[in-house]
Amino acid sequence: MAVILEKVELAENIKEIVVDAPIIAKKAEPGQFVIVVVDERGERIPLTIADYDRKAGTITIVFLEIGKTTMKLGRLGVGDEMAHIAGPLGNPSEIPENETIVFVGGGVGIAAVYPIARKAKQAGNEVISIIGARSKNLLIWEDRMRAVSDELIVTTDDGSYGRKGVVTEPLKEILENGRKVDRVVTVGPAIMMKFVALTTKPYGVKTIASLNPIMVDGSGMCGACRVEVGGETKFACVDGPEFDAHQVDFDLLIKRLGTYREEEELAKRLFLE
Ligand code: FAD
Ligand code: NAD
Numbered sequence: 001m002a003v004i005l006e007k008v009e010l011a012e013n014i015k016e017i018v019v020d021a022p023i024i025a026k027k028a029e030p031g032q033f034v035i036v037v038v039d040e041r042g043e044r045i046p047l048t049i050a051d052y053d054r055k056a057g058t059i060t061i062v063f064l065e066i067g068k069t070t071m072k073l074g075r076l077g078v079g080d081e082m083a084h085i086a087g088p089l090g091n092p093s094e095i096p097e098n099e100t101i102v103f104v105g106g107g108v109g110i111a112a113v114y115p116i117a118r119k120a121k122q123a124g125n126e127v128i129s130i131i132g133a134r135s136k137n138l139l140i141w142e143d144r145m146r147a148v149s150d151e152l153i154v155t156t157d158d159g160s161y162g163r164k165g166v167v168t169e170p171l172k173e174i175l176e177n178g179r180k181v182d183r184v185v186t187v188g189p190a191i192m193m194k195f196v197a198l199t200t201k202p203y204g205v206k207t208i209a210s211l212n213p214i215m216v217d218g219s220g221m222c223g224a225c226r227v228e229v230g231g232e233t234k235f236a237c238v239d240g241p242e243f244d245a246h247q248v249d250f251d252l253l254i255k256r257l258g259t260y261r262e263e264e265e266l267a268k269r270l271f272l273e
């Protein structure tokens with residue numbers, strides 16, 4: 001059982017919760033995730049550890065209410081318990097030294113990129129962050145990202161705040177201007193990560209993407225999270241979730257994310273009725 005200690009509505013359908021999980025908090029590192037089961041009859045879903053406080057024994061999760069399980073989680077309040085939480089899972093992010101790193105976060109992926117950017121900054125790297133949301137009212141964790149970045153660029157698709165456009169536009173400009181960039185790290189929708197990879201590839205800049213396939217056990221047993229990287233099958237939960245984005249077959253990832261769309265739509269409809 002994991003008790004929710006704090007809950008904040010960050011934006012429409014995006015919630016931040018602080019969860020009492022001392023064993024996970026003790027070991028958590030940037031880039032890792034947990035598998036959550038909301039109630040005894042619920043499915044298992046992966047969510048990134050967006051922050052952790054080892055002393056308080058808590059972890060922070062930020063999630064987008066997109067289907068039945070995330071909506072169920074969103075209905076829990078302070079003092080409520082989730083049935084199960086397992087973690088930390090996946091490999092921690094590689095944090096280099098003396099590099100210039102561009103972090104690209106899209107939508108709720110901004111919260112997942114944050115702990116990686118923070119640790120990279122603490123390790124002495126130059127951190128440039130590009131964060132994007134569809135609209136101003138969906139932008140999250142701008143202050144946190146600003147605090148860990150040497151430079152922060154904000155985009156909104158509709159131009160309601162920051163630069164109008166998507167995150168790949170300022171990224172392309174940075175690369176076109178010949179600025180020294182050693183690596184790019186990206187988290188967000190699969191389609192965004194695909195275009196981040198396409199943007200950096202001509203410049204030969206190392207690009208890491210945190211993949212978000214469907215997961216079930218999160219421990220390398222079920223194969224639900226298989227992705228293709230460099231022509232090989234990998235399990236995102238144990239081999240990732242971060243991979244060389246230039247080697248990832250994003251079209252296959254996007255196709256596989258749609259495998260159960262009809263069932264997911266039905267489950268959501270029945271839940272909301
Ligand atoms: P489902 O019933 O599974 O339905 C979701 C449907 O919405 C699917 O068809 C899916 O393809 C589609 N979909 C997903 N994203 C979008 C989108 N942006 N726009 C439109 N359609 C979309 N999610 C978070 O919110 N926060 C996290 O920190 C986070 N971390 C993750 C870490 C990992 C390692 C992985 C693999 C995934 C992570 N996700 C995160 C995604 C999250 O696990 C899923 O959104 C969740 O499982 C959905 O469950 P559900 O039952 O609510 O929705
Ligand atoms: P969204 O659809 O609102 O998109 C956010 C931003 O991404 C946009 O504002 C835009 O700047 C950029 N973007 C989108 N499509 C693009 C394209 N074709 N080209 C260039 N840029 C583009 O995002 P959302 O609804 O908040 O979804 C967030 C996603 O992040 C979810 O799909 C979730 O699964 C994923 N996620 C993954 C992890 C992980 O660890 N892999 C962690 C957290 C979230």
Ligand code: FES
Pocket residue numbers: 214215216217218219220221222223224225226235236237238
């Ligand atoms: Fe089962 Fe990765 S989620 S093998």
